[in-house]
Amino acid sequence: MPRISSRSAASSATEWSLQKRRAFLAALIEWNAEHGRHLPWRACGDPYRVWISEIMLQQTTVTAVIPYFERFLAAFPTLPALAAAEESQVLRLWEGLGYYSRARNLHAAAQKLMTEHDGRFPREVAALQALPGIGRYTAGAIASFAFNEPAAIVEANTQRLYARLLGEPRDLKTTAVQQRLWNFAAELVTTKTTEPQGPGEINQALMDLGATLCTPTSPDCAHCPATRYCLAYETEQQNIIPRLPPRPQLTDVIDVTVAIEQQGCYLLRQRQPGERWAGLWDFPRYTVPTDADPIDVLRQQVHEQCGLDLMIGPQVTQFKHGVTRYRITLLCHTATVTTGTIVESEAFRWVLSEDFENYALSVTGRKFADWLIAARERFPFD
DNA sequence: AAACCGTGGAC
DNA sequence: TGTCCAAGGTT
Known part of the structure; x- marks a missing residue:
């Protein structure tokens, strides 16, 4: 009016x-x-x-x-x-x-x-x-x-x-x-x-x-x-007002991550500015290109970024995780180091599992960390 | 202007 | 089970 x-x-x-x-x-x-x-x-x-x-x-x-x-x-x-x-x-x-x-x-x-x-x-x-x-x-x-x-x-x-x-x-x-x-x-x-x-x-x-x-x-x-x-x-328009634009469609993504163990410690990486979850810590994690082998991706990326050669075990668990317009399936592996130099970078750190609680982890990083701790309790001799 | 940035609860 | 949505800001 x-x-x-x-x-x-x-x-x-x-x-x-x-x-x-x-x-x-x-x-x-x-x-x-x-x-x-x-x-x-x-x-x-x-x-x-x-x-x-x-x-x-x-x-x-x-x-x-x-x-x-x-x-x-x-x-x-x-x-x-x-x-x-x-x-x-x-x-x-x-x-x-x-x-x-x-x-x-x-x-x-x-x-x-x-x-x-x-x-x-x-x-x-x-x-x-x-x-x-x-x-x-x-x-x-x-x-x-x-x-x-x-x-x-x-x-x-x-x-x-x-x-x-x-x-x-x-x-x-x-x-x-x-x-x-x-x-x-x-x-x-x-x-x-x-x-x-x-x-x-x-x-x-x-x-x-x-x-x-x-x-x-x-x-x-x-x-x-x-x-x-x-x-x-x-005017009986409560159910059509407010009018909102349509939401973008979800895209499916496969990620792979690995818990690399060495002398009771695990390798964590701090996510960098410009990346998703910048500032949080995570296990080394990569997006798997379509039709690529997740284990090959892990092996190559870790070698390239950390100079480490890995013995990678089978997938031990997985998490599904929605983030903005992506639906991510995260494949989780464990691995040990066969050869390679100590990582020299502020973004990488070897951390005892009992110190995980002192780090701000990504949500899936936290889930995997909890899984590792539970697995250690199940198999204390590993 | 439009894309990006997260997560979990409600239905 | 999938979709919608939340006391927005920054670039």
């Missing part, structure tokens, strides 16, 4: 009138008092905790984050503690959570906050967004949740909620739609209400509504406090 605005051309027209925004927010706040979620990083007002939780929650579910958040805060309770940590320790605590650049950026941002911001968080969106790993959404989240700044947020939950409220039929990814949603978010969060709730609580209530009722499939409109304000509901 874009109506003719009688205001000056200097201020652009709003999606909703002030009256409509206030009525919606009043209903939202009332709903939130009873149904809003209570989460470990909320209601503390500590920007450090808000920041850690927001980074962990990027593209990651609340249930997956909670145990990581608790462990992380126990290890690094404050910003100075995180800044002083080794990056390897940060990655170890991130192991299994995915998107590992988040952990590297988190550590870098902690050090930048210490050296360039006197160890304190800025409250301005622009300053927050200048930190590595903090984009438009996360900056708005920290500013509003921790500092009660009237900063807009648009993420998966609010994106879906706003698209439905506005009845936006277009593809959500387009810049035009994104701009509309951000404008609408700013419109809502800057609306002055008679309730005492500030921007922080309003933003969290908006997200909770999106997360618990305005869900991707079968939204619970029957219990929603906003149906009176929802164009998608009015």
